[in-house]
Amino acid sequence: MTSTMGGVERAAMRGLLGRLGEGVAPAPEWEEAFWAVPRHVFLPDTVWVGDDLVVCERGADPEGWLRAAYADGPVVTQVNDGREPGGELWPSSSASAPSIVFRMLAMLDVADGDRVLEVGTGTGWNAGLLAHRLGSERVTTIEVDSALALRAAIGLKGVGLAPRVVNGDGAAGYAADAPYDRIAATCSVREVPGAWVEQTRPGGVILVPWESPWCCYGLLRLTVGTRGTAIGRFAPHSAFMLMRNQRTDLRIYRDVVRDAQVPDESGTRLSPWTVAGKDWAARFALGLLLRDVWHAWHEGPDVDGVASRLWLATTDATAWAAVDRAGEGAERFTVWQHGPRRLWDEVEAAWRWWCAGGRPGPERFGVTVASDGRQSVWLDSPHRPVPVFRGGR
Known part of the structure; x- marks a missing residue:
């Protein structure tokens, strides 16, 4: 003492x-x-x-x-x-x-x-x-x-x-x-380093907080096997600072959106709060399905008729989207998309996949990591890999 x-x-x-x-x-x-x-x-x-x-x-x-x-x-x-x-x-x-x-x-x-x-x-x-x-x-x-x-x-x-x-x-x-x-x-990490697998004895455990660009949430507990791989499932909750060498320092107006860009306009009935609000299970799942997409909220943007806006962008800053809400009670939202990928379309496809699967929580997802760092995300079983939603125009 x-x-x-x-x-x-x-x-x-x-x-x-x-x-x-x-x-x-x-x-x-x-x-x-x-x-x-x-x-x-x-x-x-x-x-x-x-x-x-x-x-x-x-x-x-x-x-x-x-x-x-x-x-x-x-x-x-x-x-x-x-x-x-x-x-x-x-x-x-x-x-x-x-x-x-x-x-x-x-x-x-x-x-x-x-x-x-x-x-x-x-x-x-x-x-x-x-x-x-x-x-x-x-x-x-x-x-x-x-x-x-x-x-x-x-x-x-x-x-x-x-x-x-x-x-x-x-x-x-x-x-x-x-x-x-x-x-x-x-x-937290977005990818488990292969060195950790190499340095853990067979039967040993790796425990690490998880983060995706979309959502910082969850704990991953891996057990190392005899063939240089580790496998395990997520548990809910926790939010930790990201490992420094995995950081991405991006801002919408500084790094992504440019005045000369002309986005495509469309509409959606999927509320941006449904995928980027307080439903942590949804946010966690979308982070696994989208992999390289992040978001930021803009309340009260200086845009006529827009009460709030959800921005989306890729971590390489090559594509972005924005979803606008006109006001309280709105049932349809305006979508703007720019770049080689239709990010809101990817979000909607990922949302449909998650809903069709019964809206699984973090504990149904898992990861397999090889000692060379290769990793795969799965649902319920390593034999059921999770798709990555990454579409073009």
Whole structure:
């Protein structure tokens, strides 16, 4: 236990455990680790909270900072990759919500003697929980950001733990300590790196948050087989920052749409909120079916007769579409499409396929990954591959 543990911190920790409740609370071995590896020890003095990224300074607002440390929610611990913000703030590292941390640790299902590679050290808290449970010598954690890796190592030392902290590209894994019984990522991926499969022993598990350009949602749990492949299914929920080497920094007006472009006009009865609203199962499925299409909402665009607009574009910025709603109660929507692909047509085809299949949730989808990185997505069985909807004019 660290010297920073006083009555206020203990009360905050007890409060968090009480709020987690039945079905979410950590198993006894992880609760023991929670008390030995306090979350607040791993947070920097400056954090950002809420969707608006409101800055919270430990020195100026110690009570607010501690509330953030023991709320069941993510805490942003770095913005703009650690560079001095010159304008817009965007999160680049965070401490995940405790409930999802404990859920992932349960799904990882470690046993005494297991060797674990964690990809994405971040604050170091998750690595600390693993090291307390398994022993420092059995945990390796890798972080691409050298400043984050150093700060995490200092935090771990402060609670008496010394897992191997590596500054490097997590997509390559860490072959020096392989093979691993478990690989756990604390960043989302759009493709599972083949190196992770190579570095996991047969029967071992890879657990990773999932993201598509359309939707960040879901956890993928893979079991590695004897022939250099890994296979597994998704579970719902979770949203993590994307692995840095898989990022795409695209904006509609900066990178995609040009004034001289003349789109084709059509109409649709499929509501844009149906495919890009609050139905996470639909959004998750469309992300698997479309693969390289992303979207952005534009509320109140400066266009006569348009109350809101859904933009769609490909990750290579060669095609785009927009769907306009005139006002409340509208049953038909105006569609604009430009480029070599008809993106809204692809969305409608993917939606029809998903509906015809019974609107399956994330748990019915799975992935097979080869050690060379090739991967296939399937529904219910590896023998039922999921189609990719990618059409032209």
